Amino acid sequence: LPSPAALQRPLCLAECPGTGSAQAGRAAACQGCPNQGLCAAGAAGPDPAEAAELQARLRAVRHTVLVLSGKGGVGKSTFSTVLAHGLAADEDKQVALLDIDICGPSIPKMMGLEGEQVHQSGSGWSPVYVEENLGVMSVGFLLSSPDDAVIWRGPKKNGLIKQFLRDVDWGEIDYLIVDTPPGTSDEHLSIVQYLSATHIDGAVIVTTPQEISLQDVRKEINFCHKVKLPIIGVVENMSGFVCPKCKNESQIFPPTTGGAEKMCQNLNVSLLGKVPLDPQIGKSCDRGQSFLSEAPESPATLSYRNIIQRIQEYCEQHHSQEEKSI
Amino acid sequence: SERSTNLLGVRHILLVLSGKGGVGKSTLCTELALALRHRGHRVGILDVDLCGPSIPRMLRVQDRAVHQCDSGWVPVFVGHDSGIALMSIGFLLERPDDAVVWRGPKKNAMIKQFVTDVAWGDLDFLIVDTPPGTSDEHISTVEALRHYKLFGAILVTTPQ
Numbered sequence: 001l002p003s004p005a006a007l008q009r010p011l012c013l014a015e016c017p018g019t020g021s022a023q024a025g026r027a028a029a030c031q032g033c034p035n036q037g038l039c040a041a042g043a044a045g046p047d048p049a050e051a052a053e054l055q056a057r058l059r060a061v062r063h064t065v066l067v068l069s070g071k072g073g074v075g076k077s078t079f080s081t082v083l084a085h086g087l088a089a090d091e092d093k094q095v096a097l098l099d100i101d102i103c104g105p106s107i108p109k110m111m112g113l114e115g116e117q118v119h120q121s122g123s124g125w126s127p128v129y130v131e132e133n134l135g136v137m138s139v140g141f142l143l144s145s146p147d148d149a150v151i152w153r154g155p156k157k158n159g160l161i162k163q164f165l166r167d168v169d170w171g172e173i174d175y176l177i178v179d180t181p182p183g184t185s186d187e188h189l190s191i192v193q194y195l196s197a198t199h200i201d202g203a204v205i206v207t208t209p210q211e212i213s214l215q216d217v218r219k220e221i222n223f224c225h226k227v228k229l230p231i232i233g234v235v236e237n238m239s240g241f242v243c244p245k246c247k248n249e250s251q252i253f254p255p256t257t258g259g260a261e262k263m264c265q266n267l268n269v270s271l272l273g274k275v276p277l278d279p280q281i282g283k284s285c286d287r288g289q290s291f292l293s294e295a296p297e298s299p300a301t302l303s304y305r306n307i308i309q310r311i312q313e314y315c316e317q318h319h320s321q322e323e324k325s326i
Numbered sequence: 327s328e329r330s331t332n333l334l335g336v337r338h339i340l341l342v343l344s345g346k347g348g349v350g351k352s353t354l355c356t357e358l359a360l361a362l363r364h365r366g367h368r369v370g371i372l373d374v375d376l377c378g379p380s381i382p383r384m385l386r387v388q389d390r391a392v393h394q395c396d397s398g399w400v401p402v403f404v405g406h407d408s409g410i411a412l413m414s415i416g417f418l419l420e421r422p423d424d425a426v427v428w429r430g431p432k433k434n435a436m437i438k439q440f441v442t443d444v445a446w447g448d449l450d451f452l453i454v455d456t457p458p459g460t461s462d463e464h465i466s467t468v469e470a471l472r473h474y475k476l477f478g479a480i481l482v483t484t485p486q
Contacts (some may be wrong), residue, residue, distance in 0.1 A: 072347010
């Protein structure tokens with residue numbers, strides 16, 4: 001082995017001011033960085049005309065909730081659909097579910113909407129309605145075949161996300177739920193940036209109990225702090241399994257470092273709830289059925305309902321606080 | 327354009343892919359590397375999941391750092407005989423919980439550096455762990471490896 005030179009970290013990581021910072025693209029360390037142009041443009045804020053357009057389109061949205069995770073496969077889309085169905089159970093509430101996972105859109109299948117297409121009218125793109133009060137938008141509806149791969153770099157994904165916000169005729173909505181892909185990249189930066197035209201109530205962050213997931217979720221929590229996105233709380237999925245035959249409980253994904261509970265304590269964020277593994281959840285997703293309706297007696301359903309209630313309370317509380325301050 | 331020599335000693339390159347997250351790509355990369363090493367092969371792992379690098383923790387080297395030599399960056403050697411060479415952005419973070427919040431172009435530049443600047447030496451297998459999706463990281467990795475012995479891809483899924 002060659003003898004190691006003094007430790008040198010690449011300049012970009014040590015000195016990057018952060019893409020969300022006011023110095024993004026403008027700090028000395030930004031010279032020569034491939035992102036410099038993008039960051040400098042972003043730091044100046046969205047184009048005022050575009051911002052006005054987005055603001056007008058999203059004016060009638062009362063509450064916006066982002067569903068995030070640093071980690072893939074922890075149940076973001078599953079949770080987003082359960083949240084959407086749960087909120088839409090109140091027929092007086094208008095709910096919208098926006099899927100910005102451009103490469104792996106799961107929402108159409110989970111909502112039983114595979115094969116549906118988006119129609120255009122004079123007022124814009126029409127969401128696809130599952131119920132009268134529950135509309136959905138996803139790139140999945142724009143593909144000619146469900147197996148078509150969307151192999152796009154960041155800028156093209158950002159363009160579609162902007163279109164979803166600007167061109168879809170959402171109408172008056174009580175709750176806009178945004179399902180995201182895993183990570184902390186273009187989609188996440190863009191949705192926070194574009195939604196700055198309206199008000200985001202906060203983010204629900206989804207994890208599973210194991211450290212490999214929590215590791216990525218801590219990064220996501222840091223991302224939220226960096227972009228000043230409030231965190232409504234954390235949901236721990238796949239939290240234990242109760243065998244329907246022998247009723248014994250097993251930890252399929254053991255929380256070797258204390259699970260979401262310990263992480264939430266350490267990072268001072270709310271743990272909204274823990275949802276146990278239930279094979280019916282996966283089945284309902286595959287079949288495009290509402291898990292809450294298919295398995296009303298499941299312990300997972302009880303957990304979900306409690307979590308949904310806490311999210312509603314958070315949104316209503318913050319809304320009334322805002323109204324008081326106006 | 328000058329092509330880096332750092333991958334010329336690598337006999338086979340395996341990409342581990344999935345459209346879906348959380349199906350066990352990183353787990354498979356780790357186990358595959360350990361199994362190949364157990365059979366006496368020289369193995370390296372390149373972790374191009376920039377937002378969620380899992381491999382360092384899976385091999386219990388999350389606290390290690392990367393050093394430079396004349397030919398480039400020295401990979402971190404792991405395994406009970408230090409026989410597996412590993413490169414991951416996890417080693418380059420100031421703090422383990424730091425989020426890598428980069429747009430595409432910066433991710434692409436980092437991946438290119440990982441491909442050209444790491445002094446892998448002579449390896450029988452280089453296993454490349456990827457994030458979920460079909461986007462910047464995937465396009466850039468395949469483009470950067472195009473001139474080398476791109477062996478093939480293993481696709482990982484779960485039953486649902």
